[in-house]
Amino acid sequence: MPPADPGRGARKPAIRLAEPGDLAAIQAIVERAYTPYIARMGRKPGPMLDDYGGLIAAGRVNVATIEGVAAGFIVLVPEGRTLLLDNVAIDPGHRGTGLGRRLLSFAEETARAKGCSRIRLYTHQTMTENVALYTRLGYRETHRASERGFARIFMAKDLA
Template identity: 60%
Template sequence: MPRDPRLATPDDLPAIGAIIRDAYTPFIRRIGREPGPMSDDYALLVSRGRVHVLEQGGAVQGLVVLIPEAEAMLLDNLAVAPAAQGSGLGRRLLDFAEQRAREAGHRAIRLYTNEAMTENIALYARRGYAETHRAEEKGLKRVFMRKPLA
């Protein structure tokens, strides 16, 4: 059983980089360029306490990036190592993100994903996220979603 997600440290950066690369590389062809999370500054995000990691089998297998905002918690990124996908780690990270948002006093959690990542849109919709709008940012066509928190 994997432990609970924990705050990432600089020692986790190689594993975070590998997960991001391995999880997002398959989408490059579909999108026509690297997805946004592949160009994020994870050292900066870790230093600001925004990244939590989830270990399984003694190794980091997933991560979530959470950014508090005035109106909602932004779930900026959620990624699971391809070898661990389908094992429930993504679900655990999503549950963790929603719980952290509640604990921080947010009444909603929001996210965005690329419109070409249709499986992600469907997954979030099944979890209660509703599309709020679509927009192009940084040359990427994004679908914005929001979920009210009880």
């Protein structure tokens, strides 16, 4: 059976602060979402190395569930008047359903609620599909740099 499709009339995802009990599901999403990039990058992507237990404990992770099952998540880190969108990951079974865009909209809603005027993010240079999506959603490239051994593209979006 295909996954629920929030963009085409199916139940909308519920987005909530992640809890310690979500850790296994989040780690599984990370593995499924980022493993395909290993061959392209020649190493594990940065999100596969993160401490999700610590991020959950710090209140940085929001999980999107569809019919009670984790389908994606987003990691948001306040930085004064800027919100860092540190990671957004969608379980591959839910790609193309609008869930990623919904989580990115959630980031904007969260930023505004926290009084932030800007969201910044970064992605690996080989993740060209991410750059294309972020550009379509109004993010602009600010610079490129190597960080922790990763060739990254940094992008930002000013919020109105």
